[in-house]
Amino acid sequence: TIRDAILAGLRAAPKKMQLPPPDHLPLVGRRAIITAGPTHEPIDPVRFLGNRSSGLQGYAIAGALSRLGANVTLISGPTSLEFPRGVNGARVETAEEMRSATLAALPADIVVCAAAVADWRVDHATNSKIKKQPGQSPPVLTLVPNPDILAEISAVGPERPRLVIGFAAETDDVEENAIAKRARKGCDWIVANDVSTGTNVMGGPQNRAILITEAGVERWPRMPKDELASRLAERIAEQFTDDAPIAAKKTP
Amino acid sequence: TIRDAILAGLRAAPKKMQLPPPDHLPLVGRRAIITAGPTHEPIDPVRFLGNRSSGLQGYAIAGALSRLGANVTLISGPTSLEFPRGVNGARVETAEEMRSATLAALPADIVVCAAAVADWRVDHATNSKIKKQPGQSPPVLTLVPNPDILAEISAVGPERPRLVIGFAAETDDVEENAIAKRARKGCDWIVANDVSTGTNVMGGPQNRAILITEAGVERWPRMPKDELASRLAERIAEQFTDDAPIAAKKTP
Numbered sequence: 001t002i003r004d005a006i007l008a009g010l011r012a013a014p015k016k017m018q019l020p021p022p023d024h025l026p027l028v029g030r031r032a033i034i035t036a037g038p039t040h041e042p043i044d045p046v047r048f049l050g051n052r053s054s055g056l057q058g059y060a061i062a063g064a065l066s067r068l069g070a071n072v073t074l075i076s077g078p079t080s081l082e083f084p085r086g087v088n089g090a091r092v093e094t095a096e097e098m099r100s101a102t103l104a105a106l107p108a109d110i111v112v113c114a115a116a117v118a119d120w121r122v123d124h125a126t127n128s129k130i131k132k133q134p135g136q137s138p139p140v141l142t143l144v145p146n147p148d149i150l151a152e153i154s155a156v157g158p159e160r161p162r163l164v165i166g167f168a169a170e171t172d173d174v175e176e177n178a179i180a181k182r183a184r185k186g187c188d189w190i191v192a193n194d195v196s197t198g199t200n201v202m203g204g205p206q207n208r209a210i211l212i213t214e215a216g217v218e219r220w221p222r223m224p225k226d227e228l229a230s231r232l233a234e235r236i237a238e239q240f241t242d243d244a245p246i247a248a249k250k251t252p
Numbered sequence: 253t254i255r256d257a258i259l260a261g262l263r264a265a266p267k268k269m270q271l272p273p274p275d276h277l278p279l280v281g282r283r284a285i286i287t288a289g290p291t292h293e294p295i296d297p298v299r300f301l302g303n304r305s306s307g308l309q310g311y312a313i314a315g316a317l318s319r320l321g322a323n324v325t326l327i328s329g330p331t332s333l334e335f336p337r338g339v340n341g342a343r344v345e346t347a348e349e350m351r352s353a354t355l356a357a358l359p360a361d362i363v364v365c366a367a368a369v370a371d372w373r374v375d376h377a378t379n380s381k382i383k384k385q386p387g388q389s390p391p392v393l394t395l396v397p398n399p400d401i402l403a404e405i406s407a408v409g410p411e412r413p414r415l416v417i418g419f420a421a422e423t424d425d426v427e428e429n430a431i432a433k434r435a436r437k438g439c440d441w442i443v444a445n446d447v448s449t450g451t452n453v454m455g456g457p458q459n460r461a462i463l464i465t466e467a468g469v470e471r472w473p474r475m476p477k478d479e480l481a482s483r484l485a486e487r488i489a490e491q492f493t494d495d496a497p498i499a500a501k502k503t504p
Contacts, residue, residue, distance in 0.1 A: 040302070045423050046368065046447060046454070050292070050302045080332030116298065119384040120391075129423045129447075132371040134436070138397060139372075143390035171297050171381045184386070195298060195381075202298070 025069030026237035035115035037077035042125040051116040055079035058114030060229035095146035154186035277321030278489035287367035289329035294377040303368040307331035310366030312481035347398035406438035
């Protein structure tokens with residue numbers, strides 16, 4: 001099989017290539033798409049609506065899947081992070097751009113929507129800076145809904161990835177909201193985080209996740225984001241044992 | 253004088269301290285406050301209104317003034333930059349926080365307001381994440397004006413810094429708008445930039461400035477932001493030749 005050929009090649013590769021140890025590459029031959037970071041929705045050339053997201057968790061997941069052998073495309077909103085080694089990275093700004101880049105990267109076996117996509121954008125962004133006029137009222141921002149990338153990927157038809165994972169950043173009723181989100185989006189798993197003020201999850205080095213799957217609710221302990229990423233990657237790999245990869249990238 | 257004592261100390265300092273050459277420290281004994289970067293105005297715990305600003309230009313000015321011997325306090329909005337060496341740095345998030353930190357750092361001889369402060373903030377930020385409800389309209393964001401730090405510092409009374417410099421990021425009628433801004437704010441100089449799409453000034457390594465002073469308009473060529481910072485710092489130093497420092501920091 002293709003998988004066997006790749007594994008054989010990796011075993012034969014010289015050490016100095018610094019590839020991951022070839023004895024644990026359960027995701028070789030699998031394609032994964034990860035979205036990460038925030039989106040910025042322009043109001044005018046200098047102002048935008050943004051989401052607080054460092055991108056740390058999504059980047060860590062991209063790196064962890066890559067280390068398990070997956071072919072990883074990371075579609076990132078504005079962050080100050082470098083792409084993990086071995087990962088194909090693409091930078092976008094808005095939810096619309098993130099949607100286009102994600103759909104263009106299909107088909108895939110695994111999609112992890114870790115980005116904090118803005119739910120709304122400003123109806124008409126202007127090309128000129130809105131001037132603050134002394135004595136005048138501030139502008140009114142009319143918002144319109146952004147595309148729902150997670151729901152769209154979950155319902156994409158014949159190309160639907162076998163495992164679609166969404167994230168839920170919640171401040172209240174974390175578990176209940178995450179279970180409802182899984183049903184509403186049609187995705188397979190939800191990784192839910194409590195991002196209330198004081199948890200220091202957003203931008204911080206640690207995370208505490210609740211994993212919602214078809215089988216139920218797993219409450220994971222607080223751990224570094226890198227560790228959470230590795231654990232999630234292993235959990236993903238378990239879903240792909242003993243069968244052949246389904247998705248090959250369309251030739252352009 | 254204090255200035256002579258500091259200069260003598262610097263001349264006697266061992267080379268390995270890597271201090272700037274002690275033969276050109278025209279701003280020794282002067283206090284400067286620089287604001288830099290954007291501000292983020294919260295909508296809820298995960299969403300905010302932001303301004304596009306990398307902070308590069310403001311950080312470069314802080315570094316350049318410090319290299320000329322000034323005692324520099326850099327008050328920075330959210331950026332991914334490290335504080336220049338020798339500069340006292342403080343991080344803030346919102347316009348209100350930037351105002352408080354700037355006023356608290358007075359008195360100073362020089363204030364450079366290089367930050368891209370959000371003109372408006374959301375009237376009532378919520379402590380819970382605003383939920384996107386299927387079928388419901390997006391929220392309406394009611395904005396209120398933020399404090400005008402530049403105007404306030406320019407009119408601060410007996411503690412008014414001798415040189416107050418504002419920045420103007422414009423997309424249209426750059427020079428005309430900058431001249432009007434100087435008059436409206438009551439500051440001494442305005443450094444105006446054209447940040448239209450395509451100029452790549454915002455976030456980019458280069459800048460082209462128009463300096464508006466009481467004497468008129470200086471159109472500077474396009475140059476790296478570091479170079480523009482050095483040139484502005486020298487220009488500032490010219491204003492402080494041959495007289496004694498006025499501002500000593502209040503004892504806490």
